[in-house]
Amino acid sequence: MAEKVTSLQVAERAGVSQSAVSRVFTPGASASKKTVEKVRKAAEELGYRPNVLARAMVSGKSRIIGLVVAYLDNYFYPEALEILSNELQEKGYHVLVFMASQTAGNIDTVVEEILDYQVDGIVTASVALSSDISQRCQAAGVPVVHFNRVQEGAGVSYVTSDNFAGGKELAEFLIDGGHQRIAYIAGWEGASTQRDREAGFRKGLQQAGRDLFAREVGNFQTETARDAARRMFDVPVERRPDAVFVANDHMAFAVMDELRFGLGLKVPEDVSVVGFDDAPPASWRAYDLTTMRQRANLMVAETVDALLSHIETPASATPKQSAIHAPLILRGSARVPEGWANDKGTT
Amino acid sequence: MAEKVTSLQVAERAGVSQSAVSRVFTPGASASKKTVEKVRKAAEELGYRPNVLARAMVSGKSRIIGLVVAYLDNYFYPEALEILSNELQEKGYHVLVFMASQTAGNIDTVVEEILDYQVDGIVTASVALSSDISQRCQAAGVPVVHFNRVQEGAGVSYVTSDNFAGGKELAEFLIDGGHQRIAYIAGWEGASTQRDREAGFRKGLQQAGRDLFAREVGNFQTETARDAARRMFDVPVERRPDAVFVANDHMAFAVMDELRFGLGLKVPEDVSVVGFDDAPPASWRAYDLTTMRQRANLMVAETVDALLSHIETPASATPKQSAIHAPLILRGSARVPEGWANDKGTT
C-alpha cells in the first residue's frame, strides 16, 4: 500500500530539490515552468499531496477554524453551520466542531482544547465566552467572532441580526393588527438575543402607549416553552392574550402545538403567534409562522469576512460588530393588518 | 501578550529537560512525582498547553476525525452530528466538517482534502464514496465508516438501521390496519437506505399477497416529495391510496403538509402516513408521525466503536457492518390496528 508520500520522494523522482517541490505547491512561490511541470508530473504519479499539518507547523497557519456551538436542535444553527462550512471550504479553510453542551464551566475547557489545535480563528454560536477565555484567545492571537450573540468587551467582533429593531417591528405589527392583549415568551435570559428582542418589543409597545399583557420564560427550550404557554394560556378567556411573540421559532413551534393541540385554540383566530429566526420549519405549512428572518447567508458572510480579515491582515483589522436587518416574513400565524406586506417576495 | 509557550520554555523554568516536559503531558509516559510536580507548576504559570499539531506530526496521530456530510436539512443528521461530536470529544478526538453538497465529483475532492489533514479516521453521512477514493483512504491507512449507508466492497465498515426489517414491519402494520391501497414515496434511488426500505416494504406486502398500489419518487427532497404527493393523491378518490409510506421523515413532513393543506385530506382519516427516522419533528404534535426510529445514539456509538478500534488496534480490527434494530414508534398519523403497541415506552 501507498502510505505517505513526502515531498522528498517527489523531489527525487522529479530530479529536483525538496524545496523546489515545496515551491511548486506553495501559492505565492516562484518556480520555472520546467520545474513546475516535472514536479507536478512526479507528484501526480506518486499521488502526492502536501501535509497540511506540517505546513501548519512551520507557517503558523493551520487553516482550521474552530466552531463552538451548544446545541443543534434550534434549526437555525444547522442551516448556519452548513453555510459557514461551505463558505470557508471555498476559501481553503475547514471547520473543527466543538460541542459545548454539557457542563457550564465546560465551555472554557472547550476553548482551551480548540486553542491546542492552533486554529486560525474561532466562531462561537449560541454560547458566551468568559472574558478570561476571551483574553486567552486574544493573547494567542486567535480572532474570535461571535455569531448571533452580542458580546460585551472592547475589541470583540460579533454578527447578529438587528434584534432590537426586529422586536420593535413585531410590536408595531401586532398592535396594527388590532391585538389588545399582547404577550411575550422569553428565551434564556442570559442571551443578548433574548434581551434585545424583548427590549425592542417593549419599546414598540410603549411607543403606542401599551404594555406587555403577560410574560413567561421559555428559556429557548421546547419543554420549558410549552409549560410557559400553558401557564400563559390555560386561563379564563378574559385573561388570555390575543397575541404572543415567542422569542425564537424553535420555541414558537412548541407553543403553537400546545395552543392548538393542548388547549384547543385556533391560530390565528384565537391567538396570533409570531416568532424570530425564520428557521426552516417556519415555512412548513403546519406552522406557517410569521416571523423575523435572520438572514443566515448574510450573517455568515459577515462572519467569514470578519474572521478572514483578522487572519489575513491582523494589522489593519478592526473589530467588526454588525447588526443585520431582519425582514418581517408574513405568513399565516398572525392576523395581517391592512397595509402590511412582505419586505421582499418570499414564502 | 503571551503568544505561544513551548515545552522548552516550561523545561527551563522547571529546571528539567524538554523531554521531561513532554513525558509529563504524554498519557502513557513515566516521570517521577517530583518532576511531574515541577513541570505542572511551571506549565501552569506559563499557561502552557501542548501543541496538538506538533504532536500529530511526530506521533502520526492527529486525533481529528473527518466528517463528510451532504446536507443538514434532514434533521436526523444534526442530531447525529451533535451526538457524534460529543462522543468523540469525550475520547479526545474532534470532528472536522466537510460539506459535500455542491457538485457531484466534488465529493472525491473533498475526501482528498480530508486526507491532507492527516485525519485518523473518516465518517461519511448521506454520501457514497467512489471505490477509487475508498481505496485511497485504505492505502493511506485511514479507516472509513459509513454512517446510515450500506457501502459495497470488502473491508468496508458501515452502520445503519435494519432498513429492510423496518420497511417490512411498516408494511405489516399498514396491512393490519386494514389499508387497501398502500403506496410508497421513494427517496433518492442511489441510496441504500431507500433501496432497503423499499425492498423490505415490498416484501412485507408480498407476504400478504399484496402489491404496491402506487409509487412515486421524492428523492429525499422537500419539493420533490411534495410534487410526488400531488401526483399520487390529486386523483379521483378511487385511485387514491389510503396509506403511504414515505421513505424518510424529512419528506413525510412535506407530504403531510401537501395532503392536508394542498389537497384538504385528513391524516389519518383519509390517508395514513408513516415515515422513517424519527427525526425530532416527528414527535411535534403538528405532525405526530408514526415512524421507525433510527436510534441515533446507538448508531453513533457503533460508529465511534468501529472507528476507534480501527485506529487504536489496526491489526485486530475487522470491518464492522451493523444494522441496528429500528423500533416502530406509534403516533397519530396512521390508524393503529388492534394488538399493536410501541416497542418501548416512548412519545
Added chain:
DNA sequence: TTGAAAGCGCTAACAG
C-alpha cells in the same frame, strides 16, 4: 530560479 540548511514544537528511541 534553485539547492542547502535551519528549524516549527513535539515524541520516541537510546543510553545512562
Added chain:
DNA sequence: CTGTTAGCGCTTTCAA
C-alpha cells in the same frame, strides 16, 4: 527515571 539525540514533513532564509 532522565537527558541526549533524531527526526515527523514542510516552509523559508540564504547563497549561489
